[in-house]
Amino acid sequence: MIINVARKELKSMFSSPMGWVILSLLMFAFGTYYLNGVNDYFAVMSGAMRPAERTGVTQFVGQTVYGFASFIVLFAVPLLSMRLISEERRNQTLPFLFSAPISLTEIVIGKFLGLVLFLSILIVYIGLMLSTLNIWADIDFGYIVANSIGMLLMVASFSALGLYFSSMTQQPVVAAILTFIALFALMFLDRFFAGDPSNTLASLSLTRHFQSFASGLIDTADIIYFVLFIATFLTLTVRRLDADRLRG
């Protein structure tokens, strides 16, 4: 049942130009960064004489692309997540889902999965793009896998937060702005505490937990952080929708 809701979301994502435009623009941007990354690699490495100064091509190019990607999804996810529930609320289409034999949890998880599946197209694309380096070099697939998992978890967290803000309002734009502000704060929280990295608040930052994935490390503590983050906001969304049913 969850998958049917997700399919519905994907369908409406692709039946408006929005989905296609975002996908193509982002892929164009990633492609450009990839190309620049490869060019820069030769420029930088030709100057690096000593072995200690050299880094692998996977890491060098990967850092450029993934670094840019983790920044750009900050803008892309709010634009995609904003309409998930708020638009249904505004067009009064929610009763269509509420009177179907599916639970609220299934509706929320379905919508969430729909968005994550859409965004994972990008992640798979980046992974494939970087893998093409293997034609000329012997690349580090572990690094790409770790980064992809990290990206997926981060994008999923963004989506969960966006879904929650979307459930709170009737105006998609308001949802997008709220999501963007919240994500921005969470991303740069650790910058505010740069002088005191052991601060508890700093460890709430999304970037900090993405860092270990970015360097190719899959850390269960970070996975758990992301999973809890997602679960929290999905639960809040279910509760928000349930309040509709109870209070009207």
Next chain:
Amino acid sequence: MNNYTVEAIELTRLYGGREAVSNVSFTLSKGQVLGFLGPNGAGKSTTMKMLTGNLAPSQGSVKICGIDMIENPKEAKALIGYLPEMRPLYKELTVDEYLTIAARLHRVSAKHIKSAVEEAKERCGLSHMSKRLIENLSNGYQQRVGIAQSIIHKPMVVILDEPTVGLDPIQIRDIRALIREIGSDHSVILSTHILPEVEMVCDHVQIIDKGKLVFNGAIDVLKKQRIGNKLLIGMRNPPAVEAMLRIPDVVEAESLPNGQMRVRFAEDSAPAESIVQTAVKNGWGLYQIAPDQTSLEDVFVQLTYQEQEQAA
């Protein structure tokens, strides 16, 4: 096990401290079309939202074919098709896409989806609109898509909230015919504030006013109440009231302007013939005699007004 398709038991819904619906109970059997009547803000839509599980009742319960809506919402919802007042259409999709999603969400098995979509389209006269975007359809066709969506999984109960509002007369006629057709094998509940519509399509009527059920019964009862046992007689030389009262079975007579007279007669009697004979014999100049119908509107006003008087 009784064979009620819908059972509403003492439904009450509070908004803030105000009772939008209070203590509404009724039952519906298979093959019945139930009309839900009431002025604006009477609680029709609220009741329907509660029946379909879109709104939790403050008190009371809803059973669909014996399955409790609050305890087993998924099983109960699977037996219902619902068209809310605001049509829940995804306008960026085509008719086929939208109905396929509706079928899937209502647990139509994968191999039957195609035939279910075709059948729903055919019943609602949408077959030639399959590939059109819902956004580009006219109001009436959008309404048909809404109805198709609610019958696609062949539910036991179809609940339609004001299905004919805002349509042109021909579309209204088509949709009424469709509702009658659906009513032959499903139970249908429909709400409206258009009274003749109820008379045309429903065989059961409920009138709700200020959240309370003021009338609940077969349409015939309402019709009888409407026709009553009164005659309206027009005469060129009207006699005195006493002369009219001398005719057997006439219980009450009332003079009206223009030589008309309203006569009430005893139940199960037909004094028309003797009135005509007397009128001819005495040269009253009879030119009109007809049953005096109070309009359905009057009955409606009467019923909702009585309630107010009792409350006062």
